[in-house]
Amino acid sequence: MEHSATIDTRRSTFQVLIRRFGLPRLIIAGFLLLLFIMAPFVGANLTVQILNVINRFSWNAVLVLALVPMIHSGCGLNFGVPLGIVAGLLGGTLSIELGFEGVPSFIMAIVLATPFALLLGTGYGALLNKIKGGEMMITTYVGLSAISFMCMMWLLLPYSSPTMVYGLSGSGLRPTISVEGFYDQVLAGFLEIPVTADQSIPTGTLLFFALLAFLMWAFLHTKTGTAMTAVGSNPSFARASGINVDRMRLLSVIMSTWLAAIGILVYQQGFGFIQLYTAPNNLTLPTVAAILIGGASINKASIPNVIIGTILFQGIVTMTPTVLNSMIHMDMSEVIRIIVSNGMILYALTRKTEGLR
Amino acid sequence: MKSKRILLYRLAMILVLVVVAAVMLVIGRGHTVYFDNVSLEYEGTTYETPYKVVVYTGGEEVAKLYDGERGMATCIGQNLDLTLEITQEKGGEEELVSVSVPLPYNMDGIIINLSAYLEGLPEEAYLTEFVPAVVPSTEEDEEVVTGDDMMMGDF
Amino acid sequence: MKTKHSFQSKVGQLVRDNSVPIMFILICAVCIPLSGFSPSYLLNEIVTRMGRNTFLILCLIIPIIAGLGLNFAMTLGAMAGEIALILVSDWQIWGIPGVVLAMIISIPISILLGLLCGKILNRAKGREMITSYFISFFMNGVYQLVVLYMMGPIIPIVHDSIKLPRGYGIRNTVSLLNMRQAVDNLLAINIGGVKIPVLTFLFIAALCLFLIWFRRTKLGQDMRAVGQNMDVARDAGINVDRTRIVSVLISTVVAGFGMILYLQNMGNISTYSSHSQIGMFSIAALLVGGASVEKASIGNAFLGVTLFHLMFIVAPSAGAQVTGDSMTGEYFRVFVSYGVIAIALVMYEAKKRRAKSNASRLLAEAQKQGKEERA
Numbered sequence: 001m002e003h004s005a006t007i008d009t010r011r012s013t014f015q016v017l018i019r020r021f022g023l024p025r026l027i028i029a030g031f032l033l034l035l036f037i038m039a040p041f042v043g044a045n046l047t048v049q050i051l052n053v054i055n056r057f058s059w060n061a062v063l064v065l066a067l068v069p070m071i072h073s074g075c076g077l078n079f080g081v082p083l084g085i086v087a088g089l090l091g092g093t094l095s096i097e098l099g100f101e102g103v104p105s106f107i108m109a110i111v112l113a114t115p116f117a118l119l120l121g122t123g124y125g126a127l128l129n130k131i132k133g134g135e136m137m138i139t140t141y142v143g144l145s146a147i148s149f150m151c152m153m154w155l156l157l158p159y160s161s162p163t164m165v166y167g168l169s170g171s172g173l174r175p176t177i178s179v180e181g182f183y184d185q186v187l188a189g190f191l192e193i194p195v196t197a198d199q200s201i202p203t204g205t206l207l208f209f210a211l212l213a214f215l216m217w218a219f220l221h222t223k224t225g226t227a228m229t230a231v232g233s234n235p236s237f238a239r240a241s242g243i244n245v246d247r248m249r250l251l252s253v254i255m256s257t258w259l260a261a262i263g264i265l266v267y268q269q270g271f272g273f274i275q276l277y278t279a280p281n282n283l284t285l286p287t288v289a290a291i292l293i294g295g296a297s298i299n300k301a302s303i304p305n306v307i308i309g310t311i312l313f314q315g316i317v318t319m320t321p322t323v324l325n326s327m328i329h330m331d332m333s334e335v336i337r338i339i340v341s342n343g344m345i346l347y348a349l350t351r352k353t354e355g356l357r
Numbered sequence: 358m359k360s361k362r363i364l365l366y367r368l369a370m371i372l373v374l375v376v377v378a379a380v381m382l383v384i385g386r387g388h389t390v391y392f393d394n395v396s397l398e399y400e401g402t403t404y405e406t407p408y409k410v411v412v413y414t415g416g417e418e419v420a421k422l423y424d425g426e427r428g429m430a431t432c433i434g435q436n437l438d439l440t441l442e443i444t445q446e447k448g449g450e451e452e453l454v455s456v457s458v459p460l461p462y463n464m465d466g467i468i469i470n471l472s473a474y475l476e477g478l479p480e481e482a483y484l485t486e487f488v489p490a491v492v493p494s495t496e497e498d499e500e501v502v503t504g505d506d507m508m509m510g511d512f
Numbered sequence: 513m514k515t516k517h518s519f520q521s522k523v524g525q526l527v528r529d530n531s532v533p534i535m536f537i538l539i540c541a542v543c544i545p546l547s548g549f550s551p552s553y554l555l556n557e558i559v560t561r562m563g564r565n566t567f568l569i570l571c572l573i574i575p576i577i578a579g580l581g582l583n584f585a586m587t588l589g590a591m592a593g594e595i596a597l598i599l600v601s602d603w604q605i606w607g608i609p610g611v612v613l614a615m616i617i618s619i620p621i622s623i624l625l626g627l628l629c630g631k632i633l634n635r636a637k638g639r640e641m642i643t644s645y646f647i648s649f650f651m652n653g654v655y656q657l658v659v660l661y662m663m664g665p666i667i668p669i670v671h672d673s674i675k676l677p678r679g680y681g682i683r684n685t686v687s688l689l690n691m692r693q694a695v696d697n698l699l700a701i702n703i704g705g706v707k708i709p710v711l712t713f714l715f716i717a718a719l720c721l722f723l724i725w726f727r728r729t730k731l732g733q734d735m736r737a738v739g740q741n742m743d744v745a746r747d748a749g750i751n752v753d754r755t756r757i758v759s760v761l762i763s764t765v766v767a768g769f770g771m772i773l774y775l776q777n778m779g780n781i782s783t784y785s786s787h788s789q790i791g792m793f794s795i796a797a798l799l800v801g802g803a804s805v806e807k808a809s810i811g812n813a814f815l816g817v818t819l820f821h822l823m824f825i826v827a828p829s830a831g832a833q834v835t836g837d838s839m840t841g842e843y844f845r846v847f848v849s850y851g852v853i854a855i856a857l858v859m860y861e862a863k864k865r866r867a868k869s870n871a872s873r874l875l876a877e878a879q880k881q882g883k884e885e886r887a
Contacts, residue, residue: 127858134861136642141854148847155840172837285649330661334503338653342646349643350635378616385609387690431690433606465604465671499676502684503656503784510785511778512565512793512824 021295024347028293028312028340035319042326049319051199056314058188058205059270063263063283064290064306065213066256071301072220073252074232075128077288077345080139083124083146084260085280087116092265092274093173096182097161106183109265117258120146125253129246147281154276177274183265184272205270212259213303228252232299289313289341292348316340387433388460391468391487394422399482404472408449411442422471435460441471531859532852533802536819539848543823546830554825556706561821562814563696563712564777568770569794569813570719571763576808577727578759579739582795582853585629585644585760589767590787591655592621596768597775598659598686598783602669606690608698611776618768625651626764630757637742641805641857648791659783682783692779712773719766720810726762735759739806796820796849805860823848 039046063081070078091113100108124142131138154173159165164177178184190204219225230238231248239245264283268274291301294309320333392412397404412420412428414437420428430437437458444451458474460467466487473483527534544554568586575583596617600610629647636643663669664680674686696709726732737745738755746752771790775781798808800823801816824845831841 130865131858131861132865134857134864136639137645138854138857138861140642140645141850141857144850145847145854148843148850151843152840152847155837155843156835332657332661335653335656335660338656339650342650342653345646346632346643346650349639349646350632374616374619378613381609381613381616382603382605385605385607385613387604387606387610431606433609499683501660501676501681501784503660510782510789512561512789512797512821 022347024344025293025295025312028316028344032312032315032319035316035323038323038327039319042323044322044326048196048199049322051195051201052318053311053315054206055188055199055202055270056318057310058202058209059267060263060287060290060314061209061306061310062212062266063260063287064294064310065209065216065303066259066263067287067291067296068216068220068301068303068306069228069252069255069259071291071296071299072225072232073228073249074235074299075249075252075256076136076139076298077292077348078139078256078260079136079284079288080124080143080146081256081260081284081287082143082280083120084117084257085264085283086146086150087120087257088113088261088264089150089274089276089280090116091261092179092183092268093159093164093177093276096164096177096179097159099161101182103183103186106186106265106269109183110262113261113265114258117261118254121254121257122250124257125250128253129249143284144281147278151277173276175275175277175279177276179268179272179274183269186269187266188270202270205266208266212262213306217303224248224251285341285345286313286317286337289344292344293340297348297351313341384434386435386462387431388437388464389466389487390430390432390437390458390460391466392420392422392428392430393468393470394424394426394428394472395470396424397470397473397482399473399478404476404478406472407443407445408447409444410471413440413442414438427468432460435462441475443475530802532799532856533815533819536800536823536852540819540822540826543826543830546833547826548829548833549826552705554822557825558818558821559706559708560696560777561824562817563709563716564774565770565794565797565821566716566813566817567719567773568767568790569798569817570716570723570810571766571770572794572798573723573808573810573813574726574735574759574766575763576803576806577732577739578735578756579742579806580633580644580756580759581641581805582798583644583760583763584641584791584795585633585647585651586763586767586794587648587787587791588625588629588651589618589622589764589769590771590790591651592618592625592764593768593771593775594781594783594787595621595655595659597688597772597781598663598669598674598682599667601686601688601690602671602674604671604690607694608691610691611695611772614772615769618772619765622765622768623761626761627757629764630760633760634753634756648788652788655787656784684783686781686783688775688779688781691776693777695773695776709777712777715769715773723810731755731758792849792853793820796852799852799856804856820849 036046036049039049066081066084067078070076088109091109091111094112095105095109098108098112127142128135128138155171157173158171159173160170163181164173166172166174185202187204187208188200188202190207193201193203195201220229227238227243228248228251230241230243231245235245238248264280267283290309290313291305292309293312294305294307296302296305296309317333317337320336321331324333324336325331392410394406394410396406406424408424410420410422411418412422412430414430414432419430420426422428437460439456439458441454441456442451443454454475456474458469459480461484464486466489468485468487470483470485568590571586571589572583575581593614596614599617600614605613629644629651632647633640633643658667660681662680663682664675669675669682674683675681676683693709695711695715699710699714701708701710727736734745734750734755735758737748737750738752742752745755771787774790775786797816797820798813799816800820801812801814803809803812803816827845827848828838828841831844832838834840
């Protein structure tokens with residue numbers, strides 16, 4: 001490390017900045033800045049756009065936060081986010097099925113999701129302890145298998161609440177379920193600051209995220225938290241200093257899974273709908289890409305990475321359609337999203353990471 | 358020396374592929390050909406139609422045309438080989454004619470006026486491009502579905 | 513006593529090594545009677561699908577030999593094949609010449625993409641599979657950029673039948689009616705109601721022969737050496753990076769051909785989804801045939817394509833019979849496809865880890881022994 005630092009001082013400050021910040025991140029930040037500058041010129045309302053970004057940030061931030069523990073413990077990027085999402089979906093649908101409404105339905109959703117998250121997380125963690133070194137590929141397929149397995153289950157489980165099942169057959173959950181009357185905007189509505197006619201700052205959601213982020217930060221500074229980081233950055237050193245590596249990894253996976261379950265519930269209360277079947281799959285890539293854009297690597301991630309990354313990624317997702325549409329009358333946002341998110345993941349994968357094999 | 362030979366092999370390989378591609382472009386060009394058994398006026402002369410023409414390509418009957426009718430066949434390549442069974446008058450003798458009509462490369466749909474062709478008129482007389490009737494564009498813009506729907510397709 | 517024990521352990525080993533195919537045979541054995549399909553229908557379907565897909569599955573073998581694992585980036589070749597077919601279909605080249613032309617056009621695109629992919633994978637040694645997985649997603653974005661926005665204004669597309677009404681971009685479906693089953697129908701023979709696409713199988717046989725021959729060449733031997741141990745291979749004077757790139761390159765080109773054969777059988781291109789699913793299905797099929805991340809043979813490909821398709825055909829109707837909902841069966845086969853890949857990956861990683869810990873234990877013991885001897 002010291003050696004590379006001395007080399008750095010010889011380089012121009014610009015190069016140092018690129019190295020520290022990463023070229024792709026710089027490009028993405030620059031691109032977003034450009035979009036914001038262009039927005040007023042193409043007739044987009046900047047206030048509306050910024051509020052959009054804030055709202056979408058509030059939906060997604062917890063999901064992105066869920067990646068942090070596993071990165072810290074050296075399990076890499078958790079492409080198995082869907083497993084946690086499945087636990088959250090079970091919690092949410094069960095809470096509605098059991099007839100809870102309003103604020104209690106959200107609390108019950110979290111309560112009901114927790115045992116599933118703990119159970120799935122434990123199994124998932126035990127599996128990942130068996131295959132150290134190949135986590136990312138396996139997490140990907142655990143996630144995909146979980147989603148496709150639940151696709152069958154959503155059809156077969158004996159749900160009966162008329163707000164959720166197909167009207168005709170009376171069984172099988174519908175792909176999109178509105179949470180209006182249940183936990184729609186329960187967090188966002190708390191201390192909400194209205195700005196325009198139909199838009200506001202979701203203070204409650206932001207506070208909720210801040211709370212979780214603070215807890216995560218505090219946890220990472222406890223003895224257990226530093227031990228977890230040690231496992232991720234140097235497993236053999238951690239083992240030598242008497243840390244139970246497998247236990248730390250298991251703990252991180254359970255935390256990740258539980259946070260993902262909470263994350264999807266927060267997402268739903270903002271978005272207003274529960275999306276079942278294959279839809280949860282579409283959340284994996286944006287989540288992973290966001291934390292990487294924020295400056296995380298395969299074995300390093302911090303809370304600022306989560307915040308910056310989510311803002312940058314959601315910024316691009318919300319801004320590109322509006323700006324590009326009015327500029328060149330082509331909606332290229334989908335293509336840009338695919339290239340940016342996967343490009344970011346590729347960049348992280350091809351970078352030489354220290355401490356990881 | 359060895360690297361030179363490898364380079365030579367590679368160049369030869371590329372050349373062969375390019376040549377094959379060029380050949381494919383020529384022999385694979387598909388056309389849709391329409392036959393008209395319709396009388397035609399050309400440079401002041403009117404060319405009358407026979408009573409009946411039966412069109413065969415590759416041994417198969419593709420059309421049986423009376424006066425004023427149109428038939429269709431698809432064809433791959435630069436020439437369309439036809440066998441025509443012509444009956445000039447009702448109940449008259451059948452007459453077999455084999456012809457090979459050269460087809461212009463850049464036309465997808467081609468109309469051939471049989472009587473004009475049989476009279477040996479120049480190409481501009483017997484051959485016209487078939488342009489599909491332009492329907493006023495009421496077509497809704499097609500929604501492009503690009504989402505990966507998790508392997509729900511066939512294999 | 514001893515022989516019995518070793519026999520048991522042998523059977524146990526055999527079952528462990530072939531657990532995925534055995535599991536699949538069991539699934540099929542349960543589902544076939546439930547589905548109610550006649551044997552002749554199933555046979556016909558499987559022969560058709562075997563001709564359609566084996567080529568695509570075989571393209572995965574070479575990267576496995578070179579130690580790159582399952583090449584999820586074979587979709588790159590599929591994209592090249594699709595682009596070639598879109599162009600050929602716009603130029604109105606029909607039939608067999610169209611297929612041949614599309615193959616030739618796909619070669620340079622495949623080589624370009626394969627080169628890029630190989631270079632990226634060389635920067636991600638030790639995690640090639642996950643990287644190739646994301647290369648396929650990333651290139652899908654680039655593919656959409658090309659096909660959805662550049663075809664029309666930059667790459668000339670003449671016919672409105674394949675162009676979107678807005679004037680640029682390709683429609684969701686491109687019809688290949690004029691070359692539909694051109695290869696399959698030429699030389700096809702009919703045995704007892706089962707149509708056998710002889711020419712397609714000849715293509716596949718040629719590829720198999722190529723693979724067998726290739727393994728014996730100097731390059732093939734180098735690849736195997738690189739696959740076994742990169743450091744040892746480098747010390748032996750093999751250009752490791754180049755060898756790996758070549759293996760990806762061959763795989764991509766073959767995948768391009770395979771995609772063209774696949775699509776001429778299907779008769780139309782689903783412009784934005786055909787390729788994204790092909791990689792997953794092919795990999796699942798190869799694994800079902802008993803291949804692993806580090807070892808795959810031609811036999812695995814044939815067994816895999818048969819078993820996988822058997823499951824693929826019978827699962828939806830068997831599911832409908834059991835649950836009364838045809839969607840359940842369809843989700844089931846998706847779940848099984850993903851699950852098979854997951855299980856194969858877990859088994860591979862667990863085995864690798866066991867071998868590693870064994871080696872380190874042996875090393876530790878040897879060191880200990882050495883110390884004792886010195887003392």
